[in-house]
Amino acid sequence: DQQVKQNSPSLSVQEGRISILNCDYTNSMFDYFLWYKKYPAEGPTFLISISSIKDKNEDGRFTVFLNKSAKHLSLHIVPSQPGDSAVYFCAASQTGANNLFFGTGTRLTVIP
Amino acid sequence: EAGVAQSPRYKIIEKRQSVAFWCNPISGHATLYWYQQILGQGPKLLIQFQNNGVVDDSQLPKDRFSAERLKGVDSTLKIQPAKLEDSAVYLCASSFSGTNTGELFFGEGSRLTVL
Numbered sequence: 001d002q003q004v005k006q007n008s009p010s011l012s013v014q015e016g017r018i019s020i021l022n023c024d025y026t027n028s029m030f031d032y033f034l035w036y037k038k039y040p041a042e043g044p045t046f047l048i049s050i051s052s053i054k055d056k057n058e059d060g061r062f063t064v065f066l067n068k069s070a071k072h073l074s075l076h077i078v079p080s081q082p083g084d085s086a087v088y089f090c091a092a093s094q095t096g097a098n099n100l101f102f103g104t105g106t107r108l109t110v111i112p
Numbered sequence: 113e114a115g116v117a118q119s120p121r122y123k124i125i126e127k128r129q130s131v132a133f134w135c136n137p138i139s140g141h142a143t144l145y146w147y148q149q150i151l152g153q154g155p156k157l158l159i160q161f162q163n164n165g166v167v168d169d170s171q172l173p174k175d176r177f178s179a180e181r182l183k184g185v186d187s188t189l190k191i192q193p194a195k196l197e198d199s200a201v202y203l204c205a206s207s208f209s210g211t212n213t214g215e216l217f218f219g220e221g222s223r224l225t226v227l
Contacts (some may be wrong), residue, residue, distance in 0.1 A: 004154070034215075043116070043203055043218030044155070089154055099168060100216065102154030 023090030030081040030092040038087045061104035116219035124225045130192035133222045137206030147203040
């Protein structure tokens with residue numbers, strides 16, 4: 001049972017434009033959400049996170065939006081740069097629980 | 113600061129053989145995780161240690177997989193006997209705390225191919 005879903009396996013965006021990566025979850029008990037970025041042959045690296053008490057968190061070019069009623073979050077990258085080309089994983093957890101549930105990833109390609 | 117170290121990076125074995133993966137977490141990180149990432153899927157937690165104790169191994173196929181973290185630092189994940197479906201990247205991660213609201217630091221992974 002996939003509790004975190006990334007329905008778009010890939011996304012291509014022109015350099016300088018906005019990239020929007022989407023993530024849906026089914027478990028209403030999740031209250032903390034993270035995005036990880038993964039380059040080929042490397043482990044995932046933490047990018048940005050958001051707690052369920054907020055609906056937006058911003059860090060430079062990266063902004064994560066959380067819509068709890070829709071059980072949906074999105075990652076906005078603006079402006080997109082070629083170095084952003086990677087696989088992006090959405091992850092979710094529940095305070096007090098041990099597991100971090102990952103989505104299947106979205107491969108972002110930023111075209112120069 | 114040194115990151116999470118894993119070895120070997122790549123391993124090819126035949127089914128029914130055994131394999132072991134090693135992980136050295138970031139110094140001072142009490143929590144260590146082993147994740148399995150099958151091609152096209154997201155990482156899935158196999159086991160979580162807090163110091164040298166197991167916190168969660170509910171997703172670990174215990175008939176063939178075992179893991180230990182004897183001194184609360186390094187960890188070893190073993191598969192015996194391996195099956196074709198065990199082909200995956202095995203990711204080790206560590207964190208300062210085990211609350212799951214803390215950032216996980218991942219190693220580069222160990223890619224296993226079972227023929």
